Amino acid sequence: MIYRRQVHESEILTIDVKPGWKKGTKITFSDKGNELPNQLPADLVFIIDEKPHDFYKRDGNDLIVNQRVSLAEALVGTRINLVTLDGRDLSLPVTDVINPGYELVVSREGMPITKEPGNRGDLKIKFEVMFPTKLTPEQREELKRALVGVK
Secondary structure, eight states: OOOOOOOOOOOOOOOOOOTTOOTTOEEEETTOSOOOTTSOOOOEEEEOOOOOOSSOEEETTEEEEEEEEEHHHHHHOEEEEEEOTTSOEEEEEEOSOOOTTOEEEETTOSOBOTTSTTOBOOEEEEEEEEOOSOOOHHHHHHHHHHHTTOO
């Protein structure tokens, strides 16, 4: 008489997630899945998913961030201070007039490009200009004087 006994085995598998891997990337461990009598063990497949970030949004290899500025900052310039995903502080001067739809692109500050070591996507800063909700008559006159002749 032949007795067969099922044995449970466990093995620790390590996945070294590379910076820049995209959602949908598959990691396969051949022959590490369930094994049934008289059958080869199955492959074990993991699929990478992305967790949303509180501040940055990913668009391929680029990162997008929304930045609010006051009307005064939009007209006379400002400095944008950001902390990158890898913990570095960026301080970016904005000297252009920020108009609706204005986008500042910072080269090579986006996601690492897995297939191009040392290369990165871009950081795109999209601006929202916050307009004041009220102006005193004096502020209106002062703005009118300052902006007359501006084209």
